Amino acid sequence: MRSIRRQLLVTLLATITLTTLLGALATYRTALDEANALFDYQLRQLALSFRDQASQNAHMRDLAINDDAQDFSIQIWRPDGTRIYLSHPGKELPHLAPLGFATVDTGNGKWRVFGLQQGGQTIQVAQPLRVRDGLALAAALRTVEPFLLMLPMLGVLIWVVVGRGLRPLDAVARAMTTRTPVALGPLPTNGVPTEVAPLVRSLNDLLARLKRALDSQRDFIADAAHELRTPLAALSLQLQLARRAADAQSRGEAFGELERGLTRATHCVQQLLTLARQEPGGGDRPLMPVNLGDLVAKVVAEQLPLAEDRQIDLGVTPAARAVTVRGDAEALQILVSNLVGNAIRHTPSGGKVDVAVGDGADGVFVEVNDSGPGIPVEERERVFDRFYRRAQTDEPGSGLGLAIVRTIAERHQASVLLDEADLGGLRARVRFDGSPAS
Structure with missing residues (x-):
């Protein structure tokens, strides 16, 4: 037997969880777009700062990268394609990419690259896309984490609230258990919620029809017993008179009365059966x-x-x-x-x-x-x-x-x-x- 309370709990929790996950997905995509815009701006600014440093320093060894820019990789090439500077030696970095912004796929994952030229040299600044994905995912998790932690509490609250909402149905069920064939009074309608009122009205209508049917049945049985008692007693008396008849004529008259009594009793029984079949629930045929x-x-x-x-x-x-x-x-x-x-x-x-x-x-x-x-x-x-x-x-x-x-x-x-x-x-x-x- 299915429980409405349990079904509502599972449905509401599933809906809340799905909504929360969809919100987290939307947050992740929004955070990723914002991170891409922000980091692209940083890539461009970092490339421009290296262009200015390269124009002011004669030697590439004098170029410096800030500790805050360790997620970025910088490469500089001469016009002939010779690399003269690499910020992270030993790492597999994107090779020379087109000028401007581009996304490059290497054996070490995807990189976001920005390149520009200055005095014949090409300056390229790159960043792994996993850094941006990680930041966006962390933002999404921070958003959804409170909701996920609150799910047990929400489950308890839903269970309690749904239980309180179903109390009117429990009250109706308890009231129905007190009804008996001799006590089929209507269910109380005072204070019944709007959603439960149609059920109570239908049950009261059913109880009223059942009461009428039972009353009719009791009346029918009482009337039939009363009405059949007299003709059956008369038949018994007529049978005794027939047995005591002294001659054939008296016996014939007694048997004639007995036959007429049987006819009346048979007619009464047939009428009773006809009435029973026409009562509600007596085997109604389709109209x-x-x-x-x-x-x-x-x-x-x-x-x-x-x-x-x-x-x-x-x-x-x-x-x-x-x-x-x-x-x-x-x-x-x-x-x-x-x-x-x-x-x-x-x-x-x-x-x-x-x-x-x-x-x-x-x-x-x-x-x-x-x-x-x-x-x-x-x-x-x-x-x-x-x-x-x-x-x-x-x-x-x-x-x-x-x-x-x-x-x-x-x-x-x-x-x-x-x-x-x-x-x-x-x-x-x-x-x-x-x-x-x-």
Whole structure:
């Protein structure tokens, strides 16, 4: 596992060292240029002083070189090329070079040479370039040396400063370790640095979604256990009655009740599984373009036998054009099927159920109208609660149909509105907030 603190330390120290070395290189080049200019001036002045001495002295042995000029070598030639003076005998020095400044490469390294003529004689003053390089390098080292000596101290300071800067992350980590499945409160945001604030906001959003999911799961388990307890107890009682039946007719009636009880329990379990799959994290499938007209027609065709059995006039009002939304086709089919099935079951025989699809001013919608008794205004919100069943209804059911409808609608960013229908019963309208899929 990589350490941000260690990575920052290594990166900053490497950057400082590289910058220092580049500064030393720039200092070396600058010092070398200045040394070249200064020493070239000295070469010229030294050559001119020897020219003046040579013009005033008759003998070359009377010429003298100052101790400060020991880095310089002086040679003097007659017009015929005979050397009459050499300041450092035994050293390999540049031979006769062109007049003016020149750089000469010898077996003893490179030399900087200045030559002039006086009275037919040639005076040449030379200096090894290594002397200039050494002075420039010494100047560069003097510049970079304090920074190199300070690197350990800089490392310690960087380690401490970076550690202080990372304290907010440590605080967030410690706060996260205190969160449990039963205590998923948001992380504190007071005093959080600007750079850490997005992380804290994202974690709080994650904690909120996780809390909702866990609460929903706990509620689901509690509701399922409560609702299944009653039908299972009834099944057990009906089984005992079937065993105790004295004759075939009584036994047949008992087994008939047992079969109907099993059907109700099976329907309840199927609805519970459907609701669980539609909850967040229940295996969401990717959203794809869905043609609502085709989907409604398919649901109506499936529900038509039930409508005919109850003598219900089931019809569809198609949209003027194809209406498509992005969604989960299977989930949307369950939504429409639950709405149509509820309308058929709660509409009296000879009634009417009309399903419509459209694209109105307020967006895409699916609407189911029936001529049944409807739902009072004060109960229209409660019917979306899980396992809620109106006391006035005799129709069998689990009380999960509209809860599943709302769950699927919220997953598709849609809203479910219950109102009075033109047919006299209930109008259930699902409006999709997003724009139609292209």
